[in-house]
Amino acid sequence: MQVEETPLKDCYLIKPRIFEDKRGIFLETYHRERFAELVRIDTEFVQDNQSVSSHGVLRGIHYQKGDFAQTKLVRVIFGKVLDVVVDLRPDSPTYKQTYSTILDDENLHQLYVPKGFGHGFLTLSEKSVFAYKCDDYYKPGSEGGIIFNDPDLNIDWNFPEEKMILSEKDSVLPTLKATFG
Template identity: 60%
Template sequence: MLELEKTPLKDCFILKPRVFEDERGTFYESFNQQRFEETTGLKINFVQDNQSTSTRGVLRGFHFQTGAYAQAKLVRAVAGEVLDVVVDLRPDSPTFKKSFKVLLSNENKLELFVPAGFAHGFLTTSETSVFAYKCDKYYHKESETGIIWNDPTLKIDWEFPEDEIILSEKDALLPTLKELEL
């Protein structure tokens, strides 16, 4: 069984798996293609699994791929806790330039479906995190771009002290939404 919860953004939703728990611990299916299709009504062929580890304060994003390489993702925190944030960058969408954030953790086992055409980023709020995600398109370096995490147009509240945020050089140099002219 898989529960679907809508978000305020068109086509973006949270999935909550059924978790079995006893004295040994827990068990759940983190992904089942048939259940995913039945629950969401989407036929998506995920082709790549990625995983990253981060320490507290690491912010990764906002990343996305463009054109034929735009990726849909199914994301989750395998260990620790992250604040996951998405921005709808589809000009024809009624939620264009709107954002949504959700706390993903090993505790709550929530997964977020990020449609193609969304920018995606996350911030590790626990001491460490292990973040995993499936993509429906392969990584294509030439199609990758992003938006700076503190874009003044988006006004994302990361709920974290700004002076404790750790960025890669690449992420620190990302353009603003206005500079991308979307």
């Protein structure tokens, strides 16, 4: 497993070691001790989630607030997504900055998203199966979000906005400025 720092503080791109032969491939997607050693953070994940999305589906930008903020380890099992994170920690040197990367079933990369980050993704393939581990349980009363096309974030989704498919909830999320000032 190879761990690379992203431009955002405490956010890491994880590149697993892939073993390939005539039968196919094998990879270890998570090993707590090895992960803690490489990332220097010992995260105890308590919940696994999975979503299936069609081409053009945008989910996010979501986060959990306060005592129920979640660290996530995200990956794509099938398909291809543009994964986007936003540092929402006021005391961070990368506050209000974004990072995006392609996660797919070919590179098999994962993204470690620390507490205090917003997260979203856009399905670029015909279908995607997206999985993520969380270090705290989902609490509906603690969820928050930022609109995907926030002008202050200026995220390049590299996809026509008129072709994006959003939930009603995601299409009316507030701006960063409205939420964080």
